[in-house]
Amino acid sequence: MQPKKKAGRKVGRHEHRGKPVQLRPIGVVRSTIKNRREAPKQGSEGAPDAWLEVSPLLAEGLDGLVVGENIVVVTWLHQGRRDVLKVHPRSDPRRPLTGVFATRSPDRPNPLGLHPVTVREVTKNRLRIGPIEVIDGTPVVDIKPVL
Amino acid sequence: MQPKKKAGRKVGRHEHRGKPVQLRPIGVVRSTIKNRREAPKQGSEGAPDAWLEVSPLLAEGLDGLVVGENIVVVTWLHQGRRDVLKVHPRSDPRRPLTGVFATRSPDRPNPLGLHPVTVREVTKNRLRIGPIEVIDGTPVVDIKPVL
Numbered sequence: 001m002q003p004k005k006k007a008g009r010k011v012g013r014h015e016h017r018g019k020p021v022q023l024r025p026i027g028v029v030r031s032t033i034k035n036r037r038e039a040p041k042q043g044s045e046g047a048p049d050a051w052l053e054v055s056p057l058l059a060e061g062l063d064g065l066v067v068g069e070n071i072v073v074v075t076w077l078h079q080g081r082r083d084v085l086k087v088h089p090r091s092d093p094r095r096p097l098t099g100v101f102a103t104r105s106p107d108r109p110n111p112l113g114l115h116p117v118t119v120r121e122v123t124k125n126r127l128r129i130g131p132i133e134v135i136d137g138t139p140v141v142d143i144k145p146v147l
Numbered sequence: 148m149q150p151k152k153k154a155g156r157k158v159g160r161h162e163h164r165g166k167p168v169q170l171r172p173i174g175v176v177r178s179t180i181k182n183r184r185e186a187p188k189q190g191s192e193g194a195p196d197a198w199l200e201v202s203p204l205l206a207e208g209l210d211g212l213v214v215g216e217n218i219v220v221v222t223w224l225h226q227g228r229r230d231v232l233k234v235h236p237r238s239d240p241r242r243p244l245t246g247v248f249a250t251r252s253p254d255r256p257n258p259l260g261l262h263p264v265t266v267r268e269v270t271k272n273r274l275r276i277g278p279i280e281v282i283d284g285t286p287v288v289d290i291k292p293v294l
Contacts (some may be wrong), residue, residue: 018172018202018286021223023257025165042294049230054248055165058256061232064249071248074259083209101173101201101218102211109205110170110288112221114261131149139165141257143248145190 008139023076025062025139027054027125033135036079042104043115049130052140061127064086065143067122073115074142075134080111113138116146170223172286173208174201174272180282183226187280188237189251190262196277199287207270212290214269220262221289222281227258260285263293 031042031050033039040047054062054135065071086097100108101147113134121128178197180186187194199220201209212218231254233244247255260281269277274290 018175019287020169020171022167023170027254028165060234061246061248061256063233063244063246065246071162072261074257075260078168080257085205086210097210099208099210099212101208102292104291104294108289109173109208110221112259112289114219114221114291139168140256142259144251144261145249147251 047131194278
């Protein structure tokens with residue numbers, strides 16, 4: 001039987017090992033993209049710019065980021081499915097099922113997103129960034145400069 | 148008063164907003180680097196290769212990764228301090244205090260590490276990867292192909 005689109009082999013939520021750790025979002029993306037269907041697969045595929053609102057209590061952590069800089073925004077893809085281990089790349093059923101760690105699928109055990117973007121504007125605790133393909137309300141967990 | 152090396156302005160652990168999410172490690176790095184003092188600041192600065200042991204239950208997620216491929220290994224830098232918002236880059240006290248989000252310091256609210264490495268060898272649930280600067284026992288939370 002041919003698996004349905006997006007369906008893959010699954011793993012129970014608590015079967016694999018390793019002590020869980022807690023991520024606390026540092027901010028959120030405010031975007032014109034409102035749902036997963038509208039979202040391009042990659043930032044380079046026509047994604048818009050967006051605002052990254054960082055918690056005011058963490059604003060100091062932004063000191064040193066400047067307009068024009070390239071950064072990697074690390075998000076928590078909160079709509080990702082955590083029980084999927086194989087997917088059809090780009091949701092294309094003609095492509096063979098592939099391990100999620102060999103793809104950028106948002107469906108994966110820890111649905112982290114890595115988004116290389118350019119800083120367009122910096123205010124106190126907000127960064128205008130882009131292009132970025134995530135949906136409005138996506139939690140941000142880290143920001144790193146590109147070396 | 149001049150802040151001590153590594154000391155920076157701090158934030159209470161639970162002061163900032165955003166619903167916490169749980170990361171479950173997918174594996175662990177087995178390295179000859181045994182403590183933070185021995186670790187180079189970047190993989191390109193003389194770091195060794197290492198084994199990435201993925202939970203056998205998640206091994207299917209590796210299908211499609213091949214020798215020679217460039218991937219990003221996402222780690223949880225378990226020795227990072229989560230209450231630090233500013234650091235002296237590269238622990239050099241002559242450099243001005245900078246927001247952690249403008250640096251790659253392991254000390255940051257969510258101590259995630261992004262490590263671009265090459266796949267040297269693939270067995271069932273183990274990847275030989277490198278060069279990588281993390282210490283032995285560092286939890287791995289995700290693996291992504293480089294686009």
